[in-house]
Amino acid sequence: MRRLLGKLAGLVLGVAAMASPAAARDLTVVAGGGALQDHMRRTLFSTFAGGPVVDTAYDYNVGPIRAMVQARNVTWDVVLVEAPDLIRGCEDGIFERIDYNVVNRAKFMPGGATTCGAGAIGWGVAVFYDEGRNPNGPASFQEFWDTTRFPGRRTLRRGARITLEAALMGDGVAPADVYTVLATPAGQARAFAALDRLRPNLVFWTGGQQPIELVNSGEVAYALGFVGRTANGIRAGARYNLRWSTLLYAYDSWAVVRGSANAAAAMRLIQHITEPGPVTELTKLWPINPATASVANDPEVRARNPLMMTNHQAGGLEINTEFWLEYGPDLEQRFAAWVNR
Amino acid sequence: MRRTNWLAALLIAPLMLLILGSFLLPVGFALFTAVADREVAETLPRTRAALVAWDGQGLPPEAAFAAMAQELGQALEDRRIGDMAQRLNFERTGMRGLLLRTARAANRLSAPYATSMVTLDARWGAPETWLLVQRAGGPVTPLYLLRAMDLQRAAGGGIEAVAADEALYRMLFWRTLGISLVVTALCVILAYPVAYTIARLRAPWSSIALTLVLIPFWSSVLVRSTAWFVLLQREGPVNQAMMALGLTEVPVQIVGTRIAVVVALVHVLLPFAVLPMHSVMKRLDQTYLRAAASLGANGFQRFFRVWLPMSLPGVLAGGAMVFLLAVGMYTAPALVGGDRDQMVAWFIAYFMNREVNWGMAAALSAYLLAMTGAAIGLARVLTSGIATSGGRA
Numbered sequence: 001m002r003r004l005l006g007k008l009a010g011l012v013l014g015v016a017a018m019a020s021p022a023a024a025r026d027l028t029v030v031a032g033g034g035a036l037q038d039h040m041r042r043t044l045f046s047t048f049a050g051g052p053v054v055d056t057a058y059d060y061n062v063g064p065i066r067a068m069v070q071a072r073n074v075t076w077d078v079v080l081v082e083a084p085d086l087i088r089g090c091e092d093g094i095f096e097r098i099d100y101n102v103v104n105r106a107k108f109m110p111g112g113a114t115t116c117g118a119g120a121i122g123w124g125v126a127v128f129y130d131e132g133r134n135p136n137g138p139a140s141f142q143e144f145w146d147t148t149r150f151p152g153r154r155t156l157r158r159g160a161r162i163t164l165e166a167a168l169m170g171d172g173v174a175p176a177d178v179y180t181v182l183a184t185p186a187g188q189a190r191a192f193a194a195l196d197r198l199r200p201n202l203v204f205w206t207g208g209q210q211p212i213e214l215v216n217s218g219e220v221a222y223a224l225g226f227v228g229r230t231a232n233g234i235r236a237g238a239r240y241n242l243r244w245s246t247l248l249y250a251y252d253s254w255a256v257v258r259g260s261a262n263a264a265a266a267m268r269l270i271q272h273i274t275e276p277g278p279v280t281e282l283t284k285l286w287p288i289n290p291a292t293a294s295v296a297n298d299p300e301v302r303a304r305n306p307l308m309m310t311n312h313q314a315g316g317l318e319i320n321t322e323f324w325l326e327y328g329p330d331l332e333q334r335f336a337a338w339v340n341r
Numbered sequence: 342m343r344r345t346n347w348l349a350a351l352l353i354a355p356l357m358l359l360i361l362g363s364f365l366l367p368v369g370f371a372l373f374t375a376v377a378d379r380e381v382a383e384t385l386p387r388t389r390a391a392l393v394a395w396d397g398q399g400l401p402p403e404a405a406f407a408a409m410a411q412e413l414g415q416a417l418e419d420r421r422i423g424d425m426a427q428r429l430n431f432e433r434t435g436m437r438g439l440l441l442r443t444a445r446a447a448n449r450l451s452a453p454y455a456t457s458m459v460t461l462d463a464r465w466g467a468p469e470t471w472l473l474v475q476r477a478g479g480p481v482t483p484l485y486l487l488r489a490m491d492l493q494r495a496a497g498g499g500i501e502a503v504a505a506d507e508a509l510y511r512m513l514f515w516r517t518l519g520i521s522l523v524v525t526a527l528c529v530i531l532a533y534p535v536a537y538t539i540a541r542l543r544a545p546w547s548s549i550a551l552t553l554v555l556i557p558f559w560s561s562v563l564v565r566s567t568a569w570f571v572l573l574q575r576e577g578p579v580n581q582a583m584m585a586l587g588l589t590e591v592p593v594q595i596v597g598t599r600i601a602v603v604v605a606l607v608h609v610l611l612p613f614a615v616l617p618m619h620s621v622m623k624r625l626d627q628t629y630l631r632a633a634a635s636l637g638a639n640g641f642q643r644f645f646r647v648w649l650p651m652s653l654p655g656v657l658a659g660g661a662m663v664f665l666l667a668v669g670m671y672t673a674p675a676l677v678g679g680d681r682d683q684m685v686a687w688f689i690a691y692f693m694n695r696e697v698n699w700g701m702a703a704a705l706s707a708y709l710l711a712m713t714g715a716a717i718g719l720a721r722v723l724t725s726g727i728a729t730s731g732g733r734a
Contacts, residue, residue: 061694088697091423091441158680192506203597204680219575322438329427329696330434330507336688337509339680 026054027262027269031080033057036228036286043281044273050265062089065257069094074259077266080120081255083321084328089255090116096256102267107274112291117253118270119291124249124309124316125162128230128242129222130215137222139243144222145170145194147201152221155214158204160335161324162248165317166224167194169246175317183327192338204339215240231287231307242307247316249309251291283308368710375703378482381474384425385412392475401471406454409474413440414447431698432484433473439464469496485704510688514708517684520599520674521667524606528614528663529656531607536618536655537648540625554615562609566673569605570596573677597679605673610666614659621655654724661720665713685709 029045031037037057045053056076058064062085068074081089089095095116105113112119127144129137134152138144144154144166156163165178171194173181181187195202203220205211211225212233227249230242254273256266272278279295282288287305290296296310305311382389391405416422422444430437439462443450450457459466476482476494487493487500491508495501502508539550557565572579573595580592595601629651633643671686685705692702 063694063697066697088423088427091417091420091426093420217575326430326438327434329431329698332696333509334507337507340509340512340683341681 025075025261026052027078027265028076029053029055029078029080029269029273030058030076031055032060036288039282039285040273043285044278045269047278047281048269048272050268050272053269060085062094065089066092066094069258072259074257074261076257077260077262078269079255079257080252081117082252083250083319084325086114086117086253086255087321087325090114093258096258096260096263096266098256098270099264099267102264103271103274107276107292107294109291109293109296112251112253112293114253117255118274120252120254120274121291122249122251122289122309122313124227124247124289124313125157125224126227126230126243126248126316127222127224127246128211128215128240130218131239131241133218134221137241137243139245141166141169141246142172144224144246145198147198150222151201153201153203153219154198155203155205155211155220155223155225157224158206158339160331161328162224162319163195163335164188164191164331165248165319166246167191167198169317170194170198178317179320179323182331183323188331188334192334195338227307227309228287234307235287244312245315247309247312248319249289249313249316250319250321251289253291289313371703372707372710373703374699375485375707376481376483377700378428378477378479378484380425380428381477382479384416384421385409385474388412388474389478392471392478395471395475397468397472397475400455400466400468401475403453403455405471406458406465407452410443410447410450410454410458413444417441417444417447427698428700429473429477431701432477435464436470436473439470485700486707488701489704489708510685510705513683513685513688514712516682517668517709518712520602520606520682520684521664523603524610524667525660525664527603527607528611529660532611532614532618532659533656536615536622536659537652539615539619540622551619554612554619557608558612562672563676565609566605566676569601569608569673570677573601573604596677597682599678599682601677602674602682605677606667606670609670609673610663613662613666617658617662618652618655621658622652625651657720657724661716664716668709668713668716 027048027050031040034057037055041055045055058079060082062081065076065079066089068076079095081095086095090097097115098113098118100113103113103118108119127138127141131137134150136150138146138150143150156166164182168178168181168187168191169175171190173187173190182191203214205214205223205225208226208229211220211223212229214220215223215225216238224246227242227244227247230240234240234242254270256263256270260266274292276292276294276298279288279290279292280298280301283290283295283301283305287308289309295301302308302311309316385408387408388405391408392401395401395405413422416425422440426437426440429440442462443458443465446461450461464470483494488503489510491503491511492500493503535554539547539554542550571577574580575592575594575596579595580589583589583593584591625648629647630643633647638646668684669686670684671690674682674684675687686709689702689705689709692698692705
């Protein structure tokens with residue numbers, strides 16, 4: 001029965017493959033969309049000399065990429081992926097190994113060049129609030145959890161990752177110990193207990209623009225939101241106080257989808273879009289945090305973008321990818337059960 | 342005779358192929374995914390074979406240790422270890438770390454593996470670890486179907502409930518059922534007078550009214566749900582109107598509540614209730630009403646004893662349609678609902694897209710399918726009862 005099902009499925013896929021245009025596809029690069037991707041198109045993709053590049057957006061859901069690799073109908077070539085998805089996808093053979101004969105390994109920051117991923121840009125979350133509404137606000141997670149000194153509603157990300165780290169720090173755990181504590185049942189209970197305490201004053205966000213909207217409309221007093229969006233708000237004139245001391249950050253990478261017919265061109269594209277020249281151009285349009293070391297450490301770039309995360313990363317906590325790969329499924333389940341209770 | 346049968350079969354063949362290809366195969370595949378357990382068998386075939394004969398007492402033979410070490414190293418090298426690691430880690434947190442650590446150390450390990458692996462990580466010296474791998478040998482597992490009902494296999498054999506702080510899905514199914522029933526009831530109550538009025542309107546007006554019901558159909562669910570978000574938000578028109586009317590002093594939180602979910606779902610699904618009711622009422626023979634009137638029935642009796650029983654099949658069809666669609670709704674609750682308003686479909690999407698755990702997504706889908714199947718069955722039983730009593734009336 002199973003063999004028959006497999007044959008039939010193969011037949012259906014075969015017919016679908018025949019129906020789809022087998023002709024050469026333009027090199028396709030996929031990132032997170034929005035204004036950042038518009039800027040990437042201008043500075044990174046359109047300056048590639050190795051042929052036309054089309055770009056499309058996705059919402060960082062890797063399910064569709066796995067499906068296209070399994071169906072051997074790969075329509076994306078280069079994808080901007082988050083660290084946990086990169087590592088798992090590499091172990092599962094969803095992404096090609098980066099050809100470091102084409103991509104210059106030496107130009108990345110430490111840890112930026114991995115088996116399947118070439119470091120792209122960093123992102124982070126940190127506490128911010130509108131100084132126009134609240135002259136004083138929490139400068140640490142312990143103060144974020146202190147509802148007597150700082151009354152008002154708060155917003156955190158709906159999900160275990162980032163939120164449980166914040167909860168432990170809010171309960172007084174030192175940033176360096178967060179993942180050791182969170183690996184123990186007692187530490188996990190402690191994190192959820194801290195969330196319980198804050199719950200009456202807590203709303204959750206799911207999309208990256210929500211913290212900004214919630215703060216702007218006054219629905220919440222204090223928010224933990226993406227620093228890139230907060231920084232752009234500040235540059236556009238908003239009176240946010242962005243508390244860099246609460247930074248949690250990670251780096252996204254460029255990866256090549258396995259089975260891509262354009263794999264060779266994809267490697268050349270990755271080499272190009274991580275080069276100091278184009279990346280420096282991008283930093284002029286958007287305060288990104290490049291994984292290309294010479295740009296990240298360029299005093300001129302850093303002076304031009306005081307709100308670059310790179311300028312404030314030293315005191316932040318790097319989100320531990322391996323921890324979340326191992327404990328993520330269990331903790332996300334418990335978080336979902338908690339949030340729905 | 343035989344030739345006509347053959348011809349008939351040929352004529353319905355396209356339909357049968359369509360049903361097979363677009364319904365039976367995908368649904369069958371989804372149901373199979375809910376119980377399939379292929380990761381360990383595919384990635385660790387020799388380990389699995391070495392564990393088949395093991396009785397579960399003490400530790401497995403050295404051959405199993407050796408096969409595990411070699412196959413883990415090979416799987417890491419071939420980049421196909423992730424699925425299997427995730428599968429075992431889903432059943433017991435920490436397995437992923439153990440497997441990857443062992444795979445990375447594989448070429449440093451040496452015989453006897455039963456010693457070197459336990460030295461590397463003491464968990465290899467625990468029978469539970471090996472029992473977990475043995476049980477995951479496939480080809481089928483109740484793991485996902487159990488988890489989707491907040492159950493798990495106990496260490497000793499039987500089935501037990503998961504820890505209270507991890508229980509989620511049973512509550513989720515009750516919530517989905519509750520919201521769907523409320524939405525169905527509201528849709529039926531709201532749609533009935535509409536369908537009744539349209540059915541009794543004269544020629545041009547009835548089709549105009551029907552078009553008005555159909556217009557929302559032409560915009561997507563996403564657009565209509567977003568519109569509700571705009572209307573109901575804190576500084577939106579609904580709150581502004583309530584404040585202008587003096588009903589409330591400060592804006593009321595509507596977005597992110599159960600009320601918003603029900604309102605948006607009722608709006609999205611209302612046409613699905615109106616249309617079946619209308620099509621049944623349109624075909625009702627008006628002479629019954631005149632006959633009832635001539636026998637002395639007043640308006641009240643004409644409606645409740647003649648019109649309502651005859652239109653009930655339409656009510657049931659519309660209600661069943663709304664219920665079936667409400668049970669699987671994803672967009673509207675995700676947009677206007679809060680933390681405690683998400684339905685089963687939200688978690689199916691979560692497991693498909695984020696966790697990439699298709700077994701769990703399929704298991705939740707299977708239960709959802711069973712729920713809708715039960716609803717269809719119930720509706721059928723009810724309609725057949727009404728059809729006979731309606732015939733007598």
